[in-house]
Amino acid sequence: MAAIAVVVALSGCATTVSDPPAPFTPPPAGATPDYQLGGGYDPADGVGIVGRDRSDEPAEGLYSVCYVNGFQTQPGELDTWPDDLVLQSDGAPVFDPDWPDEALLDTSTDERRERIAEIVAPWIEGCAASGFDAVEFDNLDSYTRSGDALTLDDNLALATLLVDVAHDAGLAAGQKNAAEDAPELREQAGFDFAVVEECSAYEECAAFTDVYGDAVIDIEYTDELPRSFAEMCADHDAPASMVLRDRDLVTPAADGYVFETCDR
Template sequence: MSSRSDRRRRRRHHLALALTAAIALAGCADAVRSTPSPSGRSSDSMSAVALPPAGGRLDYQLGGAYPPAGPVQTVVRDRAARPDPGRYSVCYVNAFQTQPGDRELWPDDTLLRRDGRVVTDPDWPDEVLLDTSSEARRERIAAVLVPWVERCADDGYDAVELDNLDSYTRSGGALERQDNVALARRLVDAAHAKGLAAGQKNAAEDSEVLREGAGFDFAVVEECAAYRECPTYEQVYGDRVLDIEYTDNLPRTFAAMCADEASPRSMVLRDRDLEPAGSPGHVARVCP
């Protein structure tokens, strides 16, 4: 099952317009390692991947790209946006549900159905769950997603973040965790083959399975400090946990959360709508 906070905290704004930025990112990672496939097999085509800077300051920009303020080292943006030149850049991909407005991109048999009707996310009714229940369907889903992952690499990103890994918990029993892990393994392998690190998004209770079964390298999480879930991720990913906290759900001051040793060092405070800089309500604060 997904953690109790996963369904209450997701907020994703996706750019429909590609933004102009410089393309190449180089030398911005503080660690590089060769990543074997989850099966343990090595591949000559698999590149070494650069991991996010351990404890590096983070900005999360799904609502629109902008130059970060202050000494930010890691930036997450939607796959339609360009990466931030000179910073470790993570490319967001909604991998297990359709994007709002993009349903026509998906073959009919990749959409999960119950009694002839598509199954949607209860919290995001304009997102349809993808049907990962068979190898054939997973391959048809991968035929759409793998080019998106590869485009992230071609655009100059360092890593990819795969969202909605826990869609099986919203499927009414039609999907199983192992179905999603199998698709995740396919996508992580594709990312590694292009030299991208792969980030698990949320799904705290599945972290160990996703790390061992799919080969994820780090985690991107929401409100783990607010819900005191960060140790669950850190037991698996160490200090490569990127945490987003939101202004409308702070159980204590952000300063107190930063001072808490249980909080990740890579933690940013954002407004719930992830507004870009200059917009009303925009908040983007990092720990000292």
């Protein structure tokens, strides 16, 4: 996960030199996004940023963001994790109440965080090898669902490890949600941009744009619109990159597919 160290002889002395991090490019400011975690498909004309799962391929010719669930287990993957890296309560895994097939990872110690990062690092590097430009890390706020077993500092420490892996691989690193923690995640963990869900519906877009400026990608969902999407796009605090999608993020071939962008 770290840059490879090489030994160089200088004037008879051995000096350790690390390869510089690979260059990375942040998302294009104000570009139209599409969020395709439910399955990749050809983006509509005018789309400049596409988010897809790490198991998918990037969108050809467009800025592509790779989704990685870095702080909870993916559905169906609990058994692939060592038991001691999954947060336990009374001998049973602690699950996300909103996503009951996702268990929280135990970020409470340096040793556990390093082992989690060792597992996640190949996923990040795989995103880079596939041709993605950036990676977004989900569930940075898992500590809020831990019954005080985990802290923000615990998750910040793991986030810093994961951001370093991303940067070393040549990927920009995106904060996913966690509005209240944006300043710390930006300043301490080193995130470059944010991918946020429903910041307009929850009136918290400024929490991200105050920290990341135009480097905020917002996805709103049709089932939780407090007003029209056009009105949300016109808000002073609305991010420069916004899209309206169906909650299940299905492909255009499926019933319920919705894709709408701001008319700016």
